[in-house]
Amino acid sequence: MKKLLLPILLLAILPLYSQDNKNEINLVINNWHKAASVANFNDYFSALTDDSIFIGTDATENWNKTEFEAFAKPYFEKGKAWNFTPIERHIYFSEDKKTAWFDELLDTQMKICRGSGVLVRINNTWKIKHYVLSMTIPNDNTNEVVKIKASLEDPILKTKPRLY
Secondary structure, eight states, X not given: OHHHHHHXXXXXXXXXXXXXXXXXXXXXXXXXXXXXHTTOHHHHHHTEEEEEEEEOSSTXXXXXXXXXXXXXXXXXXXXXXXXXXXXXXXXXXXTTSSXXXXXXXXXXXXXXXXXXXXXXXXXXXXXXXXXEEEEXXXXXXXXXXXXXXXXXXXXXXXXXXXXX
């Protein structure tokens, strides 16, 4: 009987542990977005790992933490950076529960955007290691958007080598 009790107990506890992790991660991401909306530079950037990466909506926006801080600082100094309000989020975990990844839909000044990211657990705290922000484009409007961005992105395509 004792041999059966431990596996049953583990099966009962694991979903609770997973829900606690999801709650922690939701809190980290929500507070991170909130820090930007109230221009709290320190809270915003302390949510990121030292080696974090932020990828923005522009093709040229691929920053490490130091570069992203330099880009963002003037916005935060003006008293309001940006306001991203989550409207949907999905969270997933590695088997060892030390890494999580998520995707989210956001209500922003750019209308609906999609964010996705990776968090790692460091000293019992979840930190954002990688974040990608994308604008959503309705499929029926893709050709119009391509025309708009072609003049800006064609020069990039001409200078970047192909990876294969």
